[in-house]
Amino acid sequence: MKKTAWSLCSMCSVRCPIKVEVEDNEVTWIEGNPKILKGALCAKGSAGTALRDDTERPQQPLIRKGPRGGGRWEPVTWEQAADYIADKLKGIIEKYGAKAIMLSDRGGPFPDLHKAFIHALGSPNYSNHDSGCGRNVHHASLSVYGLGRKDFVYDIKNSKHLVLFGRNILESLRIAEANQVLDMLDAGGRMTYVDVRQTITGLKATRFIQVRPGTDYALLLGLIHGLIKKEAYDKEFIEKYVTGFDELVKFIEPYTPEWAATECGIKPKAVNDFIAEIIQDMPKIVFHPGWMLARYRDSFYASRAIQILNVLCGNVEVKGGQIFAKGAGDCGKKGLKSLDAQIPKPTDPRADGVGTKYKHFDKGPGLFHLFYDVMKTGEPYPIKALFCYRHDPLNCFPDPEAQKAVLDNCDLLVSIDVHYSEFGWYSDVILPESMYLERESILAVAKGPSPRIQIRQKAVEPKFNTKPSWEIFKLLADKMGVGQRLPYNTIEELWNFQLEPTGYKIEDFNEKGFISLSDGPVMYDRNNLDGKFKTPSGKIEIISQKLTDAGLPSLKPYESPAKPEKGKFRLVFGRTAVNAHGHTINNPLLFELFPENSLWIHKREATKLGIEDGDWVDVISDGASGTLRATVTEFIHPEAVYTCHGFGRQIPAQTRAYGAGVSDSRLQTGLLMDMDVAGGGLNLCEKFVTVKRSSKNMKRRVEL
Amino acid sequence: MKKYTLHLNSKRCIGCHACEVHCKTNKKLPVGPILCEISHPPLKAAKGFPMTEFQFRSCYHCEDPSCVPVCPTGAMKKREDGIVYVDQEKCIGCLACISACPWSVPQFNPATGKVVKCDYCMDRVDSGLKPACVSKCTTYALKFVELKEI
Numbered sequence: 001m002k003k004t005a006w007s008l009c010s011m012c013s014v015r016c017p018i019k020v021e022v023e024d025n026e027v028t029w030i031e032g033n034p035k036i037l038k039g040a041l042c043a044k045g046s047a048g049t050a051l052r053d054d055t056e057r058p059q060q061p062l063i064r065k066g067p068r069g070g071g072r073w074e075p076v077t078w079e080q081a082a083d084y085i086a087d088k089l090k091g092i093i094e095k096y097g098a099k100a101i102m103l104s105d106r107g108g109p110f111p112d113l114h115k116a117f118i119h120a121l122g123s124p125n126y127s128n129h130d131s132g133c134g135r136n137v138h139h140a141s142l143s144v145y146g147l148g149r150k151d152f153v154y155d156i157k158n159s160k161h162l163v164l165f166g167r168n169i170l171e172s173l174r175i176a177e178a179n180q181v182l183d184m185l186d187a188g189g190r191m192t193y194v195d196v197r198q199t200i201t202g203l204k205a206t207r208f209i210q211v212r213p214g215t216d217y218a219l220l221l222g223l224i225h226g227l228i229k230k231e232a233y234d235k236e237f238i239e240k241y242v243t244g245f246d247e248l249v250k251f252i253e254p255y256t257p258e259w260a261a262t263e264c265g266i267k268p269k270a271v272n273d274f275i276a277e278i279i280q281d282m283p284k285i286v287f288h289p290g291w292m293l294a295r296y297r298d299s300f301y302a303s304r305a306i307q308i309l310n311v312l313c314g315n316v317e318v319k320g321g322q323i324f325a326k327g328a329g330d331c332g333k334k335g336l337k338s339l340d341a342q343i344p345k346p347t348d349p350r351a352d353g354v355g356t357k358y359k360h361f362d363k364g365p366g367l368f369h370l371f372y373d374v375m376k377t378g379e380p381y382p383i384k385a386l387f388c389y390r391h392d393p394l395n396c397f398p399d400p401e402a403q404k405a406v407l408d409n410c411d412l413l414v415s416i417d418v419h420y421s422e423f424g425w426y427s428d429v430i431l432p433e434s435m436y437l438e439r440e441s442i443l444a445v446a447k448g449p450s451p452r453i454q455i456r457q458k459a460v461e462p463k464f465n466t467k468p469s470w471e472i473f474k475l476l477a478d479k480m481g482v483g484q485r486l487p488y489n490t491i492e493e494l495w496n497f498q499l500e501p502t503g504y505k506i507e508d509f510n511e512k513g514f515i516s517l518s519d520g521p522v523m524y525d526r527n528n529l530d531g532k533f534k535t536p537s538g539k540i541e542i543i544s545q546k547l548t549d550a551g552l553p554s555l556k557p558y559e560s561p562a563k564p565e566k567g568k569f570r571l572v573f574g575r576t577a578v579n580a581h582g583h584t585i586n587n588p589l590l591f592e593l594f595p596e597n598s599l600w601i602h603k604r605e606a607t608k609l610g611i612e613d614g615d616w617v618d619v620i621s622d623g624a625s626g627t628l629r630a631t632v633t634e635f636i637h638p639e640a641v642y643t644c645h646g647f648g649r650q651i652p653a654q655t656r657a658y659g660a661g662v663s664d665s666r667l668q669t670g671l672l673m674d675m676d677v678a679g680g681g682l683n684l685c686e687k688f689v690t691v692k693r694s695s696k697n698m699k700r701r702v703e704l
Numbered sequence: 705m706k707k708y709t710l711h712l713n714s715k716r717c718i719g720c721h722a723c724e725v726h727c728k729t730n731k732k733l734p735v736g737p738i739l740c741e742i743s744h745p746p747l748k749a750a751k752g753f754p755m756t757e758f759q760f761r762s763c764y765h766c767e768d769p770s771c772v773p774v775c776p777t778g779a780m781k782k783r784e785d786g787i788v789y790v791d792q793e794k795c796i797g798c799l800a801c802i803s804a805c806p807w808s809v810p811q812f813n814p815a816t817g818k819v820v821k822c823d824y825c826m827d828r829v830d831s832g833l834k835p836a837c838v839s840k841c842t843t844y845a846l847k848f849v850e851l852k853e854i
Contacts, residue, residue, distance in 0.1 A: 029730070030729075031839065031840050032840065038844070039840050040842050040844065041722060041840045041842065042720055042722045042842050043720055043721050043722040043724070043725040043726075043842075046725040046726045046728075046729045046840065047729070050729070171720075173718075178842065179843055179844070182718075198747060198754040200718050200719055203754070203755065203756065204718070208754070577718065577719070577720035577842075588734075588735050589725050589735065590725075592736075592738075593721050593724065633747065634747075634749065634754070635747050
């Protein structure tokens with residue numbers, strides 16, 4: 001029997017809308033939703049079928065036997081697994097209270113369900129991966145506009161110039177966005193790319209600036225200086241909507257473009273030419289604030305400086321600039337009913353101190369890594385159970401061994417995931433989720449100029465004894481006696497619950513996989529944006545009231561990043577278009593394309609160390625090391641070495657990925673609590689490593 | 705007469721290798737054979753900028769293919785529209801075609817024990833669709849071009 005299902009890809013976190021063709025319960029074709037992506041799909045998206053067929057994923061609930069991480073599992077039924085978890089939780093609640101339970105996910109469009117679950121249990125401790133990802137960007141945006149990073153979209157297609165500071169937009173891939181970039185370039189637009197190494201994005205850029213690692217903020221300050229000195233900024237916009245401009249003018253005085261050029265190790269002409277282009281192109285220019293920006297000690301301030309440039313160019317709510325992401329309310333419609341909103345908020349303060357000790361951070365998910373401190377000290381109160389849903393802290397946060405030592409203070413670790421994650425392998429119970437083609441998810445609104453409600457329909461029946469997350473959380477909630485907080489038994493009941501205020505029906509998704517909430521792009525009146533900025537002053541705050549209240553500067557004086565000691569290199573990391581973090585490395589078809597990572601090292605430095613292209617090299621940080629092959633290139637800054645994130649997996653059940661390549665997280669020893677107190681992000685590029693030619697290289701041939 | 709060709713707009717290609725996986729999943733190929741390939745010469749500095757360009761290669765569907773006459777069972781065939789393809793029923797997996805092809809385009813499929821090669825997804829083409837690599841190209845960089853005599 002043939003059928004078509006509308007779904008959302010889940011091979012990475014972008015969740016591109018897809019159309020899935022099915023015959024006799026097998027997927028025959030996946031393509032990008034024709035109405036949105038005209039069929040386009042990336043390599044990961046097509047490899048979804050290989051994930052479905054992959055037997056190297058958990059196939060039924062598993063309870064740990066033997067020590068944590070030992071890899072001995074007892075297959076159990078869902079009932080047994082849920083009873084086991086419920087027993088443990090009840091014990092924890094009795095001893096420490098419900099607040100001792102926490103849950104973390106990977107953000108995205110579906111957290112309403114996860115928040116509802118943890119709040120139904122009575123704990124305020126919902127968190128996600130983002131302090132090792134985009135928190136600096138989010139908090140920078142909040143501090144400037146009072147709006148988060150997802151409250152704006154970038155109208156790249158209609159812009160004249162896209163400026164990217166390490167945002168590798170053509171490899172950390174969002175299909176629709178990548179096509180906007182290429183359309184803009186085809187139409188004669190400009191793209192400036194700033195990074196410490198060449199990438200595919202840099203290849204397509206009209207201007208590529210290779211800076212010394214950690215000096216993005218210097219270049220940004222130089223650009224701001226250039227615009228202000230030339231009085232090239234949108235005076236009317238600033239007059240109307242911005243506070244703190246005078247302080248900025250005073251602050252920026254020493255940071256000339258020439259100073260910036262010296263600091264970044266580039267030619268002054270490159271900076272001045274760049275400034276001239278910015279002036280020509282404003283306001284149709286987008287300075288992208290970054291995505292994964294848990295990198296340098298001043299990344300938060302760099303992201304703020306990017307936003308200040310956007311503001312100076314007056315690109316807010318401008319075609320070709322940044323546009324407010326519109327929701328149902330902006331279209332005169334009612335949004336989806338939230339599960340979480342029906343549940344009384346637990347009254348305990350969050351254990352990570354976000355909202356109490358740290359008032360300038362977004363309380364929503366708080367900051368995951370701070371919970372490690374809580375688990376270690378038991379202050380302000382103990383955390384004894386951790387659920388990770390589709391989140392692998394041991395892969396995405398630094399120093400997994402340090403994390404494991406702290407996790408040992410927990411009485412219960414549960415992984416809910418399609419894959420074996422590094423966390424799952426160390427946990428007590430693995431609850432295997434059905435892979436995305438085998439499950440439905442809750443409905444979600446995709447905000448934007450033309451917002452829509454999206455559906456993930458089940459394309460095929462699960463191959464193994466797995467369940468969708470909506471069912472898993474319901475099962476656990478039932479066992480804990482709070483099942484009524486998740487008021488559904490079937491996915492249709494859940495969807496109908498969500499759709500109730502909207503007036504739409506489940507059938508309304510059948511035609512194209514989504515419901516448009518507007519007939520076309522919704523734009524606010526740019527001359528009347530009062531009330532749109534959610535800062536304490538209601539204005540765009542160059543001097544953030546919240547940062548000032550927290551005793552933090554809004555305009556941080558520049559500090560030059562440390563240079564590596566002799567023989568050491570700054571370890572930087574990134575991505576390619578064929579893999580998404582760690583969880584796709586073991587996919588048979590993606591592994592075939594990219595089986596292990598290598599270490600990029602500058603030719604000059606490699607020569608000094610006697611390293612040739614393709615040699616095995618040992619990368620040594622304090623307390624950890626790894627051996628991988630060298631890629632010797634001229635196109636990386638000599639102070640840095642680079643590797644692709646996600647490799648070096650330590651899960652024997654993933655036979656392909658096991659031990660292939662090196663994990664950058666493992667080398668990032670000592671960085672687990674190295675947080676930017678202003679931005680909340682971790683400083684993952686603040687690790688210096690030693691590199692040497694490995695003894696693994698053959699010196700002579702012994703055998704015939 | 706050759707009727708079709710695949711053209712890569714290298715300005716739009718981002719070297720994401722999606723076409724290779726689109727092809728493999730459409731043909732249900734296991735790890736091993738890859739029927740089309742994105743590659744690029746090593747980065748080179750041009751006026752101070754590191755540059756390279758992506759290239760796409762699959763079967764050339766030669767006017768006079770060497771793989772067809774060497775096939776002992778007549779499994780390797782050329783259609784009127786120029787598409788060179790393997791009749792899976794007839795292929796015995798002797799690999800003669802692989803040796804005969806100057807570029808070793810045909811490949812062994814360990815799952816079937818037979819040879820597999822790019823046939824422009826002729827089943828799709830025959831039903832008015834485009835080859836998988838083109839239909840799902842991430843950036844619409846690949847085009848399926850119908851050649852016309854001038």
